[in-house]
Amino acid sequence: MARIEFEDYKNKLNDLAPALADLKESLNVDASRQELERLHMMASAEGFWDDPAKSQKILQQTKQLENKCNGYDKMCAEWDDLMLICEMAMEEDDDSMLEELQTGFERLTGEMETARLETLLSGEYDGNNALVSFHAGAGGTEAQDWCEMLYRMITRWAERHGFSYKVMDYLEGDEAGLKSADILVEGPNAYGLLKSESGVHRLVRISPFDSSGRRHTSFSAIEVIPEIDDNVEVDIRPEDIEMQVFRSSGAGGQHINKTSSAVRLIHKPTGIVVSCQQERSQFQNKETCMRMLRSKLVEIKEREHLEKISDIKGDQKKIEWGSQIRSYVFMPYTLAKDTRTAYENTNINAVMDGDLDGFINAYLTAAATGNWATKS
Numbered sequence: 001m002a003r004i005e006f007e008d009y010k011n012k013l014n015d016l017a018p019a020l021a022d023l024k025e026s027l028n029v030d031a032s033r034q035e036l037e038r039l040h041m042m043a044s045a046e047g048f049w050d051d052p053a054k055s056q057k058i059l060q061q062t063k064q065l066e067n068k069c070n071g072y073d074k075m076c077a078e079w080d081d082l083m084l085i086c087e088m089a090m091e092e093d094d095d096s097m098l099e100e101l102q103t104g105f106e107r108l109t110g111e112m113e114t115a116r117l118e119t120l121l122s123g124e125y126d127g128n129n130a131l132v133s134f135h136a137g138a139g140g141t142e143a144q145d146w147c148e149m150l151y152r153m154i155t156r157w158a159e160r161h162g163f164s165y166k167v168m169d170y171l172e173g174d175e176a177g178l179k180s181a182d183i184l185v186e187g188p189n190a191y192g193l194l195k196s197e198s199g200v201h202r203l204v205r206i207s208p209f210d211s212s213g214r215r216h217t218s219f220s221a222i223e224v225i226p227e228i229d230d231n232v233e234v235d236i237r238p239e240d241i242e243m244q245v246f247r248s249s250g251a252g253g254q255h256i257n258k259t260s261s262a263v264r265l266i267h268k269p270t271g272i273v274v275s276c277q278q279e280r281s282q283f284q285n286k287e288t289c290m291r292m293l294r295s296k297l298v299e300i301k302e303r304e305h306l307e308k309i310s311d312i313k314g315d316q317k318k319i320e321w322g323s324q325i326r327s328y329v330f331m332p333y334t335l336a337k338d339t340r341t342a343y344e345n346t347n348i349n350a351v352m353d354g355d356l357d358g359f360i361n362a363y364l365t366a367a368a369t370g371n372w373a374t375k376s
Contacts, residue, residue, distance in 0.1 A: 002089070002093075002095030002098055003089075003090055003093060005095075005098060006086050006089045006090050006095075006098070006101070007086075007090065009082070009086055009101055009102075009105060010083065010086040010087070010090075012105065013079060013082055013083050013086065013105070016079065016108070016109070016112070017079070019112060020075060020076065020079060020112065023072065023075075023112060023115055023116065023119070024072060026116070026119040027068055027072060027115065027118070027119060029068070029069055029072050032065045032068055032069050033069055035065055036062065036065050036066065036069065039058055039061060039062045039065070040062070042058055043055075043058060043059065043062065064127070064188060067188070068118075071111070071115060072115070074111075075108060075111055075112060075115070078104060078107070078108045078111075079108060081104065082101060082104050082105060082108065085097050085100065085101050085104070086101065089101070113361070117193075117360070117361060117364055118189065120364040120365065120367070120368045121189050121192035121193070121364070123192060123195075124302070125191055125192075125226035125228070125299070125302075126189060126191055126192025126195075126226075127188060127189055127191075127192060128190065128191045128192075128226035128227050128228070128229075129184060129185060129186045129187070129190050129191065129226070129227040130184070130185040130190040130191040130193075130194045130195075130224055130225070130226060130227065131168075131182065131183075131184055131185075131224070131225045131226070131227055131292055131295055131296075132154055132165075132182070132183050132184075132185055132194060132197075132222065132223070132224050133180070133181070133182045133222070133223040133224075133225075134147050134150055134151050134154075134178065134180060134181045134182075134220065134221070134222055134223075135147065135179075135180050135220060135221045135222075135223070136173070136177065136178065136179050136180065136220050137200070137218065137219035137220050137221065138219070139216075139218050139219070140174070140175075141173060141174065141175045141176055141177065141209050142207060142209060142216050142218045143177075143218045143219060143220055144173030144174070144175075144176060144177030144178055144179055145173070145176045145177035145208075145209070145218075146177070146201075146203045146218040146219070146220045147173075147177055147178050147179070147180075147181075147220040148173070148176070148177035148178045149177075149203070149352060150201055150220055150222060151178060151181055151183075152352070153351070153352050153353070153354055153356070154183075154185075154194070154197065154222070154354075155183070155354075156353055156354030157194075157354035157355075157356045158185050158187075158190075158354075159354070160354050160355075161187070161193075162187065163185050163186060163187035163190055164185075164186045164187065165183045165184060165185045165186065166183060166184045166186070166278060167181070167182075167183055167278060168182040168183060168184055168275070168276045168277075168278050168288065168292070169181060169182040169262075169274075169275040169276055169277055169278070170182075170277075171275075175209075176209070182274070182275065182276070182292070184227065191224065191225070191226035191227070192364075193360055194224045194360075195224050195363075196356075196359060196360045196363035196364065197222050197224055197356070197359075198222055198223055198224040198225075198325075199221065199222065199323075199324070199325030199326070200219055200220075200221045200323045200324045200325060201219070201220055201221070201222060201324060201325065201326050201327075201328065202217065202218070202219055202324040202326070202327040202328065203216075203217065203218045203219070203220075203327075203328050203330075204216075204217050204327065204328070204329045204330065204331065205218075205329075205330035205331055206330070206331050215331055219324065225295050225296050225299040226295060226299060227291070227295050228291070228294055228295040228298045228299075230291070234294045234297055234298055236267070236290075236293065236294065236297070240267060240268050240269050241265055241266070241267060241268070241293075242265070242266040242268055243263065243264070243265055243266075243286065244263070244264040244265075244266070245260045245261070245262065245263055245264075245282060246260055246262045246264065246277075247260050247261075247262060248261060248262045248277040260282070261277070261279070261280065261281055261282045261285060262275065262276065262277035262282075262285060263275065263276055263277075263282055263285040263286045263288075263289050264289070265286070265289040265290065265293055267293055267297070270297070270300075272293065272296055272297070274289045274292040274293045274296065275289065276288040276289045276292065324339060325338065325339055325340055326338045326339060326359070327339065328348060328351070328352070329348070330348060333346075334346055334347070334348040334349075335348065336348055336351045336359075338359055338362065338363070338373075339373070340363065340366065340372055340373060341359070341362035341363055341365075341366045341372065341373055342362075342373035343358055343359055343361075343362035343363075345358055345359075
């Protein structure tokens with residue numbers, strides 16, 4: 001019996017070989033190795049550290065390329081090792097290595113799927129950090145509690161994937177949950193992966209805040225934009241900015257009610273509002289707000305194919321029925337379903353605990369192929 005299973009795994013590995021070869025081409029491994037040689041030469045050249053900003057950028061690019069090449073080499077080595085296990089076990093009729101083979105095969109296919117997703121991240125800013133904003137829709141406590149659930153869902157996803165996040169702003173709800181929040185998710189491809197979550201999210205459940213136990217529908221929105229490099233020029237006129245200061249409150253306010261160090265900037269032509277209370281000084285919070293505002297304006301300009309920042313209009317999608325990208329149903333059945341891709345997951349608790357990879361995969365695949373589901 002064990003010999004048959006080893007033969008089966010050997011066939012599976014042979015079937016994986018073409019996909020592994022395709023990955024090499026899709027990831028541009030050979031070109032990346034050549035670029036690495038060039039970057040290593042630059043790093044060893046005299047005067048490399050004279051321009052710290054430039055040298056740091058080169059080192060960051062070097063690390064990303066090394067991770068890509070090393071990751072591909074690791075998958076190839078794993079494939080070789082697994083094939084060797086199959087052949088040795090079949091020759092010696094030894095089934096003691098079956099568990100190791102099963103575990104290794106699952107790990108390899110998972111790594112290949114992750115690498116395949118990276119090939120779909122071809123956008124200009126996909127490799128950047130992600131600025132993620134949460135906004136409760138109409139509905140008071142219900143929507144604010146739902147908004148906090150989405151906040152937890154995204155931050156748990158980040159933790160599961162080794163990303164770090166910083167709370168930039170957090171406005172608690174009146175009775176529970178939160179009204180709005182902004183976080184910066186830091187890590188390679190953070191924006192490219194999380195952009196699938198940008199939009200209105202709909203919740204259907206028996207409300208814990210309704211003593212009659214009635215079913216409620218709530219809406220909250222997530223906005224995801226890339227953190228834009230300071231080198232990207234953005235024309236923001238000082239007279240278009242209204243600045244407000246207030247005292248820190250909620251999560252991240254280490255010195256609540258001591259000083260009015262938190263800053264809110266309003267871009268009057270578009271109505272875009274950004275806030276930050278994470279830093280300790282008003283000046284630092286203003287600088288962070290300006291980076292957030294620049295990032296939002298550049299993302300909108302690129303997404304709407306506009307000539308200049310001043311062409312951006314202040315139109316905002318309403319957080320309500322008909323505009324949702326995904327629905328989460330807790331009663332009378334459990335289901336999370338994406339309206340754009342038709343991908344669904346019945347394990348609603350796992351989804352709320354950050355299991356979003358299926359949704360992200362489906363979104364990136366649909367974006368690459370243009371094969372979107374028809375909205376009802």
